[in-house]
Amino acid sequence: MGRPFRIRDIAVQAGLSETTVDRVLNGRAGVSVRARRQVEQAIVDLERQQSQIRLGGRTFVIDLVMQAPARFSSAVRAALEAELPGLRPAMIRARFDLTETATALELVSALDRIRRRGSHGVVLKAPDVPSIVAAVDRLVAAGIPVVTLVTDLPTSRRSAYVGIDNRAAGTTAAYLISQWLGPRPGNVLVTLSRESFRGEEEREMGFRTAMRRFAPSRRLVELPETEGLDETMHALALSALNADPALVAVYSIGGANQAIVNAFTTLGRDCAVFIAHDLDADNTRLLASGHLSAVLHHDLPTDLRRTCQAILQSHSALPGAPHSLPSAIQIVTPHNVPTHLP
The missing domain is CATH 3.40.50.2300 (Response regulator)
Structure with missing residues (x-):
């Protein structure tokens, strides 16, 4: 597979140990198919975010977890990756767990995996059910801020909600x-x-x-x-x-x-x-x-920029405290479609 990035960077992006990544890169036995796919996807993600990797400054790794149709989650992903280079001098890298039909149990498992492996913040679009609220609260208790996107979990300990009213x-x-x-x-x-x-x-x-x-x-x-x-x-x-x-x-x-x-x-x-x-x-x-x-x-790039800023504020990397701020509602007809979309 080659080594286009440091093993440490790939391991952080994939959420795996450096030993596991080394085994995958060198084609050694004893590695699951899932781990190989995670390493392959991590390299793809790093290639998409190379401009961030070249930047100096403190590095933050955040996780985008969404249950949504692929047409929407892909638009959110593109908007987030487009915003990352503009958040200098901080360097933010993103990992993705995007699904169309996950159950609440599967989403809870994904959030608990993030808590165990560590993250600087989670951007979350998920149903407002008690088990997911509890998983969010466990993340916050572990020092991982959560920002809800598009749909809120107001009874959770999330740092902020970003999206329209x-x-x-x-x-x-x-x-x-x-x-x-x-x-x-x-x-x-x-x-x-x-x-x-x-x-x-x-x-x-x-x-x-x-x-x-x-x-x-x-x-x-x-x-x-x-x-x-x-x-x-x-x-x-x-x-x-x-x-x-x-x-x-x-x-x-x-x-x-x-x-x-x-x-x-x-x-x-x-x-x-x-x-x-x-x-x-x-x-x-x-x-x-x-x-x-x-x-x-609502303007996704603006929303994703605010989301990242809220996570940086949670770590005192930006002044102020994270807070919810409704996005402007734009009424788009066939006659005023924006020319630049994520």
């Missing part, structure tokens, strides 16, 4: 749908990936409360637990559309928007207004094609 985002979606539908009759499909994601729950609560005020006669049809995956969403959306011929608008909280568009197309139905979240590659394309009316977006 999700209740305000839901209210904004309700306002746009009620304004754009106007007097046209019809109901609204509301989709979530998981009800245990507090951010999604707050968006849904804000949306439902505002719709009662803006358009009390419209029925809201909710699709929970879709996982935000196209293969799950398509069948659920088809079923909902068949059950309610009056569905004419969508507020997609949890994603898988191409599958929703396909369901409308399959049935030859018109979607008058479609509001989604986040300018990932899928949503950018759906905006350009006119299938999405608007995307509620």
